[in-house]
Amino acid sequence: MKNKDIGIIGMGVMGKNLAVNIANHGYKVSVFNRSYNFTFKKLVNEPIKNIFPYRSVKDFISSLCIPRCILLMIQSGTPIDDMIKKILPYLNKNDVIIDGGNSFYIDSIRRYNVLKEKSIHFLGVGISGGEEGALKGPSIMPGGNKEAYKIVSPIFKKIAAKYKDTACVKYIGSDGSGHYVKMVHNGIEYSDMQLISESYTLLKYLIGMDNLEISDTFKKWNSGELSSYLIEITSNIFCKKDDKNHFIIDNILDVASNKGTGKWTAQNSLELQIPCSILTESVFCRYLSSLKANRMIASTILSGPKLFIVKDSKKEEIIEDIRRALYLGKIISYAQGFSLMKKASEYYNWKLKFFDIAKIFRSGCIIRAKLLNEIVFSYSENNDLVDLLFTSNFKKIINLYTSSLRNIVILSIKNGISIPIFTNVLSYYDAYRTVNSSANLIQAQRDYFGSHTYERIDQIGSFHTNWLDK
Incomplete structure (x- = not known):
């Protein structure tokens, strides 16, 4: 029938x-x-x-x-x-x-x-x-x-x-627009998970927290601007024990798997020439985690600085710095993902409505988060935003929280703690706000060995120099 x-x-x-x-x-x-x-x-x-x-x-x-x-x-x-x-x-x-x-x-x-x-x-x-x-x-x-x-x-x-x-x-x-948006969703998911994992690393080794303290910290964070599905489940993970009364997290092998969607996002960002460095670095982090045997060898023959736990008088201040850095990292991660979708929409003539996409992400999906309401609001006013980082609310938060990100990056470098995504967030941020970069030297080098020409700031047109002419 x-x-x-x-x-x-x-x-x-x-x-x-x-x-x-x-x-x-x-x-x-x-x-x-x-x-x-x-x-x-x-x-x-x-x-x-x-x-x-x-x-x-x-x-x-x-x-x-x-x-x-x-x-x-x-x-x-x-x-x-x-x-x-x-x-x-x-x-x-x-x-x-x-x-x-x-x-x-x-x-x-x-x-x-x-x-x-x-x-x-x-x-x-x-x-x-x-x-x-x-x-x-x-x-x-x-x-x-x-x-x-x-x-x-x-x-x-x-x-x-x-x-x-x-x-x-x-x-x-x-x-293919539906699967494309899901692919970028997964790329953002990769970076979000890596940022949270690096925050866990800092809370554990820099602050000296145990699992229950980490669980309580994430629970507290989830009640504020960091509220999201991934923060919520992270809080639950740290207090879960097995039938032997051992914390499960402590017995999970530190090798992260992947199904390829993050790699597709990274590859596409290269193809469309959009610098999704945070999303791409998150994929590399998973690949690096899979080199477990190499990392075990390296830990015995490659030296680093001695680790010092933050003094009690400074702990609350550094915990707040980690929270702010995490929120800042999430904002820039989402901004990179939406910038990639914007370029793809133009390239494939999809005419994506970013207001609707942000609304879809607010419930049910893995990257659902409170900050999506601000993204919805931003795109409701202008679907052709140049960059989410330029919106008034995000701009204020970024300028306020950048010092916290610098603090934890400096502390981590001094203590030899690997936080590649936080470091990348800061590097991307500083590069993005740089008016005069070092790319002029790269153009000179390209012209020197390959006659690729360059543009000038004082004249219109393409130029080539005979660099060997004395």
Whole structure:
């Protein structure tokens, strides 16, 4: 019977939780999995209201209302292309294929164009919030065919996270724009996590706090301007113990994994020539963490300064410096991410609405934070902002908090504590506010060895000098 509202292919954690979320809102959901895995077997043997499992692609697609809407929640890359090929013979004109995974936006552009020629609608949808968000309400970033979005938008609006009764979903733009925004979201996520981790390092080694004190500090920070999902869960992490009454954090190997989306953001910033140095350095930090064996060797043969814990009389002052530096770092990280999206919007002619994107990020997603309200306000006044750092409120905070960032960078260098992102934030800030940089020497060098020419500040045009002529 063709009465199911939407079909989902892929019954991993995200796929199943989205199916349950949609079903809980009164929609009938057909589900299919490439393999007869544990989750799928459980759905067959222990049915969930409004969820209907199918063993064959043909039966699965035949169960759907027309136009058919099929959400793919499977591994990105080749598996997506293979599944599209598998289901295409059963689809009709104006049916909708939705890729809800972490696909590379260039792949989404290609799929959008290929399916358009076949009169099949395609949506590349960024979904953020992890397994809990998928179940209770994610942040949703749909890009692709606008008519297709109109078909599925009632479902998306029902299942999305809500911020003061506003659904955190909005049509982003054509072809791969939805997955692009999700990619940049993940780049900001990388830098946010690294900034928080470096703050933890400073609290632990510079201030001498134990886990419960660190937990309390993050809990306190979360009640103010730093309020965010990542600060909240960090507070919870530091007080969690295992069944042996040991703090779990102390037994986690310090090697950070990644799924590639941060790397894509870094690569794209290079391609579009936007200096997202904080986001890019955060990716390198994860790579460096994976060199565990090398780091263990280096710790025994490469020397550094002796570590001195801050004196009690100075501790509260330095803790406040760390808090301010963390907030400043978050602001500049978000500013770099939005600058990258601005350039991509121009390059791909997406006409992104940054006001809407910031609103989507306010609930459900991993980088949701109080400071997004200020970003929403800034873009509500002007979608073509040159840079978020130039807005009146952020400008005041940056100028006020910079001295705190300098203090902790200086202290960390003196004590041999690695804080690459805080250091990068300060370096980027100082470079960005420098009127006359050293790039004039680079241009002279390029002209010297390669006759690449240079521009002058006192004359118009391109110039070349015979540097060997005495």
